[in-house]
Amino acid sequence: MASSAGDRSLNDSPCVNWRVVAPNGPSLAYHAGCVIGGQLFVHGGIDKKHSTTPLSNLYCLNIETSIWQQIRVANTPCLSHHACIVLEDRYMTLIGGWDGHVRTSNVCVYDTLEKQWIFPRVTGFNAGAGLSSHTAMLLSSGDILVIGREGSLRMQRRSGNAFLLRGSIQKGAFTYSEYSLGVSSRSGHSASIIGSTLYVIGGRADRLVEMHAGHKAAVTTPCGGFMSRLAMLEKRLSPMKKPPGGRKHHVAVSGGGVIFIHGGDTFDGRQREPVGDMFLYIKQSGQWFKLCTSSIGRAGHVCCCHGNRIMIHGGEGGRSVIHSDTYELEMGWT
Numbered sequence: 405m406a407s408s409a410g411d412r413s414l415n416d417s418p419c420v421n422w423r424v425v426a427p428n429g430p431s432l433a434y435h436a437g438c439v440i441g442g443q444l445f446v447h448g449g450i451d452k453k454h455s456t457t458p459l460s461n462l463y464c465l466n467i468e469t470s471i472w473q474q475i476r477v478a479n480t481p482c483l484s485h486h487a488c489i490v491l492e493d494r495y496m497t498l499i500g501g502w503d504g505h506v507r508t509s510n511v512c513v514y515d516t517l518e519k520q521w522i523f524p525r526v527t528g529f530n531a532g533a534g535l536s537s538h539t540a541m542l543l544s545s546g547d548i549l550v551i552g553r554e555g556s557l558r559m560q561r562r563s564g565n566a567f568l569l570r571g572s573i574q575k576g577a578f579t580y581s582e583y584s585l586g587v588s589s590r591s592g593h594s595a596s597i598i599g600s601t602l603y604v605i606g607g608r609a610d611r612l613v614e615m616h617a618g619h620k621a622a623v624t625t626p627c628g629g630f631m632s633r634l635a636m637l638e639k640r641l642s643p644m645k646k647p648p649g650g651r652k653h654h655v656a657v658s659g660g661g662v663i664f665i666h667g668g669d670t671f672d673g674r675q676r677e678p679v680g681d682m683f684l685y686i687k688q689s690g691q692w693f694k695l696c697t698s699s700i701g702r703a704g705h706v707c708c709c710h711g712n713r714i715m716i717h718g719g720e721g722g723r724s725v726i727h728s729d730t731y732e733l734e735m736g737w738t
Contacts, residue, residue, distance in 0.1 A: 420634075420682060422700045422716070422731035426470040430463050431728040433720040434537075434653070436488035437706035438496055440516050442467055444730070445475075445496050446706055446717060447514070448483040453724040458484035458504050462514065465717070465730060467710050479521045481512045487540035489548060495522075495573055499550060500535030507534025507555070511569070511578050522573060528580035529567070530554065537607075537653070539595040540569075544620040549583070551604060553591040587614055592652030596663050597621040598687045603663060605685075609650040609671035613685075626709035631659035633735055634684055641684075643691035648683055655707035657714055661687045664733075666716070667702040677722040678703035700731060 435449025444465040448458050460482040462475045486501025496514040500507070509529035513522040538552025548569040566585035571578030593607025602619040605612060654668025663685040669678055680698035685691075705719025705727075714733040721727050 419736045420637075420695045421698055421734060423734045424729055425715070425732050426465060426472060426730040427728070429465060429472045429717060429728045429730050430461065430474075431726045432459070432461075432706075432718040433726045434484045434704040435459075435706055435718060436483070436486050436498055436501075437708055437717060438488050438490045439467070439708045439710045440490055440493060440496060442710070443516075444708055444710070444715065444717065445514070445516070447488070447496070447498060448481070448486060448501070449704075449718070450484050451726050453720060453726065455484075456502075456504065458482045458502055467713075467715075470730075475519070477514070477519060477521060479523075481510075481521070483508075483512070485536040487535075487538055487550070489540050489542050491542070491573060497573075499540045499548070499569065500538055502536045507536045507553075509533070509535050509580065511571075513573055522576075524571065524573060524575075525577045526580070527577070537591040537593075539593060539604075541595055541597065542622040544622050546570075546622075549595075549602075549619070550580070551585070551587055551590070551595055552593065552607070553589075585616055587616070592654075592669075594654060594656035594665065596656050596658035598658055598661055598663065601687070603658070603685070605656060605663070605665060606651045606654055606668060608652070612647045612650055626659050627657060627712055627714050628659050629712040630714060630733070630735075631657070631662050631664070634664055635660050635662045635686065637684065637695070638686050638689065638691075638693065641693045641695070643689070643693055647692050648681065648694070651679070651681075653678075653703040653720075655702075655705055655716060657707060657709060659709075663687075664714070666698070666707070667700075667705060667719070669703045677701060678720055702727065 432449035437446040460480040483501035487499045498512040550567040554565040566583040567580045590607030602616040604614040650671045651668035656665045678701045680701040682695040684693045702719035717730045
């Protein structure tokens with residue numbers, strides 16, 4: 405039986421794992437998602453391993469009832485490997501991605517109140533190049549920091565460029581400008597900000613983490629309570645002697661001085677299927693901790709926060725399966 409909060413000892417072992425909350429959602433991987441108004445929205449992606457035909461489907465999960473619903477709206481774009489941020493607690497804002505023909509730098513916006521798509525005018529991106537498997541973060545300045553693959557529209561060439569995306573939905577226009585961040589070439593990475601430090605994790609075989617000072621995220625406290633509980637595990641776990649190996653298409657959540665990462669594809673050559681590894685990075689100590697290896701191995705899944713809940717949906721698993729289930733992270737003691 406798990407110990408109560410009052411009688412735990414340092415001999416108790418933390419148990420962190422995933423609990424299924426909605427087993428029969430849409431089967432998607434390399435899709436985009438966000439939480440708005442108590443609903444988890446997911447868009448696009450692929451439903452078959454190695455597919456080059458992205459989907460246009462838009463779905464939402466009522467987090468309280470665990471019921472999925474498809475949203476049928478005209479002009480829904482076809483995209484995979486795109487990035488997503490929320491603007492004004494209303495707009496699901498999709499950036500870049502593969503449209504089935506080219507990697508694009510377009511911005512596509514779903515208005516969750518008016519239930520319609522908006523396609524702002526986009527300028528400033530390099531001609532003959534596009535974005536996929538990149539990241540996008542809303543900064544406190546209102547700018548959107550975009551990091552990741554920028555190559556020719558069809559070829560696999562990568563570079564380490566970063567961009568600031570400025571504009572507004574009301575004005576119907578966004579503009580890219582190159583940003584001299586100095587980040588190395590990455591694809592399928594994650595990006596998190598703790599305090600004023602940007603952490604770019606994974607997306608390549610070596611140099612797992614890059615840190616860049618002088619960045620501040622928009623004021624949000626995702627999963628603050630849960631992340632604080634995870635931070636307490638530093639006293640009960642032994643730090644890793646070296647950081648985890650390189651990985652891509654994992655997910656990451658940050659808050660309270662902690663970064664939590666799960667899953668992804670590794671580069672070590674021994675693991676040919678997505679992993680279930682779960683790690684913590686604690687900023688104060690600068691150390692990595694391995695929580696466990698979950699049986700839920702995923703790559704290209706969506707991870708979102710709602711209140712103090714961390715949730716994942718879909719993703720590619722073992723045996724080339726594209727999953728439909730939705731999980732919530734839970735922590736207990738044994």
